[in-house]
Amino acid sequence: MSSPRRGRRPGGADTRQAILSHARTAFAERGYDGTSLREVARLAGVDPALVTHYFGSKDRLFAALMRIPDNLSAQIAAVAAGPDAERGDRLVRLFLGLWEHEATRKSLMAVFRSAVSHPRAAEGLRGFVSDALLGPLVARLSLPNPRLRAALAGSQLVGLAIVRYIVRLEAVASADPEELVPDPRSSFPSWDGDGTGEQGRLRRR
Amino acid sequence: MSSPRRGRRPGGADTRQAILSHARTAFAERGYDGTSLREVARLAGVDPALVTHYFGSKDRLFAALMRIPDNLSAQIAAVAAGPDAERGDRLVRLFLGLWEHEATRKSLMAVFRSAVSHPRAAEGLRGFVSDALLGPLVARLSLPNPRLRAALAGSQLVGLAIVRYIVRLEAVASADPEELVPDPRSSFPSWDGDGTGEQGRLRRR
DNA sequence: CCATCATTTCATCACCCGTAGAATTCTCTT
């Protein structure tokens, strides 16, 4: 019955944070276009105008939840700095870890779901992959065209995330994370029909 | 001034086909959510109701342009049937060819752009990757867990397409297709820092 | 206890959306 009182609420609940959190959920599940400010407001139990009040616009709301957590940079640096061997494995493991952990998964999902249609999200994804994820690694490549090589590695991670978490292709979606870590090379050799390319060739080099 | 006459148009223009074609363009550029029937109608120079008349609903319009062209199955079968060596290269080349060719690119783009938010498109993508693209190849794998291995190969293709054509990560988007064909293994070895993993290891095995 | 300020809701605005039914015009068959 009682329509919610208006004006400032008693108690110091951090509503801004609550809105941001529900926005993450909504954007993660329906993407940028599929999410309305009104729906976010509904989830947060709040008037739509309040969302606009705190974040200015839908676009800026999205930008707010796209921010890369600070500690991530450190983790990536650690991966880059470690021993040369198994660096690929460690990167994949770190990446999958981000997706398996509830807190970060939603943000990633929101960005990936939206990147294909929302330019700002696409820019965010480019930044995430090329600067944050691969930037620190490029310097370690002693190959011709290291930028391209690193970007191709990034494209594998992107493909893995999309197929496993967004589009949910059965075989990949239901696999144990550790089955995905030994990088895909180990599958390709089989196409030559020799069946010897089992695993771990990278490690043994 | 003159508003378009109503009633049947003189001359036997195939309007249905025109609508479908413009719909492809629109869905390819803005995804399912970002495209309106009214916009498609505008592009086709036609009343919005005509779109509905021919295709029934937005969803069914999308379904219509998602159909996989028949000759594709044959091409894939050819890739699968060829010699074991270089099968990976041939698959990548075929896949990239589909994207580089104007006619097929739009359909693929429409599906990829929409798959992340529209369930029907996601199902289409799953079908395309797992049945059409990889189905014929799975049988050739003499490895444990061939379904997973094939699906992981598919995820690489998906990642490549998204990074190159949708999100447009500079290094990959501007590369010559042939630079992308030698499968990504050739980049990973460099992470071990030995710099010897140049190219063509697959072929030489 | 009063003034200020942050928080919250209300009431709109101006659009855009997908779909449906009826009316109009043309082509084709007989």
Place this chain on the structure above:
DNA sequence: AAGAGAATTCTACGGGTGATGAAATGATGG
């Protein structure tokens, strides 16, 4: 020539959208 059926547009419904400005309410510091 007539009648049937296909192609096309018109009009409209019910609803959702992002954004804005004003009002109400509570907390806070003097």
